Amino acid sequence: MQKMESDSFSRCHPLLNFFYFGVVLLFTMFNQHPVFLGISYAGAVFYAALLNGWRRTLRQSLLLTLPGLLVVALLNPMFNHYGVTMLYYVESSGNWITLEALVYGVVLGAVMFVVIQWFSCYNQVMTTDKFVYLFGRIIPALSLVLSMALRFVPRFLNQLGVIRNGQKAMGRDVSEGRLLDRIKYGLQMLSILVTWSLENAIETSDSMRSRGYGLRGRTAFSVYRFTKRDCCLGTLMAGLFAVFTAGCASGAAYAVYDPRIVLAGFTVQGSTAPVSVTPWLAGATYLCFGIFCFLPVMLELYESRKLKQSRKKTGTDIGMTYRQIYEELEQEGKIL
Secondary structure (H helix, E strand, O other), X not given: OOOOOOOOHHHOXXXXXXXXXXXXXXXXXXXXXXXXXXXXXXXXXXXXXXXXXXXXXXXXXXXXXXXXXXXXXXXXHHHOOOOOOEEEXXXXXXXXXXXXXXXXXXXXXXXXXXXXXXXXXXHHHOOHHHHHHHHOOOXXXXXXXXHHHHOHHHHHHHHHHHHHHHHHHOOOOOOOOOHHHHHHHHHHHHHHHHHHHHHHHHHHHHHHXXXXXXXXXXXXXXXXXXXXXXXXXXXXXXXXHHHHHHHHHOOOOOEEOOOXXXXXXXXXXXXXOOOOXXXXXXXXXXXXXHHHHXXXXXXXXXXXXXXXXXXXXXXXXHHHHHHHHHHHHHHHHHHO
């Protein structure tokens, strides 16, 4: 998959985009069942690869996700000593490192970095225009502040690159000179960056105020329309959401790591979850959640297939048309 400027799901109505990311983020942040986390991470990685390309996605996962996950997984059993399965005794602190604390550290790290992966997709799909379109009339001031905050980090990093290139051309980069000179150059770059961010915020505020943003009765132009495709997709998303929400409410997402590891649908070290979840309900919950997470990728594949078939049919129709014209001209020539 190559990097794409806009996928099929990004071109859907902003309400569907916001609902989708709200659901996957909430279920990822407040769900500690490894099956749900694995499905969510797979969906986030595939969608990020669709938006940004495989190379950038894998680089982010390997350089950020995996090391951070290992750090959190190792730090948690060092400071938390709950659990009954002893693995290693630390003589200096007089505490045991337990399997439950280690596994829970992995789960916490997975939750953190799956959410980061989803937010990388969110920044690509939910643009400032979409956010202001959804909440501009309900909470105009807050929606403007939130939209500016969500795009602040990428713009901050881009402007930092511009400032550093300018300073490097003047021989004032942080990689040049003595240690004191490097610190001085770094502080100068930070000062320039903070000044730029404050000026940019003031200019944005003055611009929106001059346009009458937030005034009662102010109308706004919008290119977003709720189409028939959006209606069908919204119905499908609502149905999937209802199924896996009911499954989670029934206990399919039950997961406890203290004092023993207890997971719904699994028997771990002879322990079973104290919830009565039938296998078919658990399977349906996992399946519906997986379809929901992979919905943008599936939609893009479906749209790409339809486009290829349409192009192939159009080419065939054009070829038949030219052939018919040629045969008609040939017959007219014979008649003449």
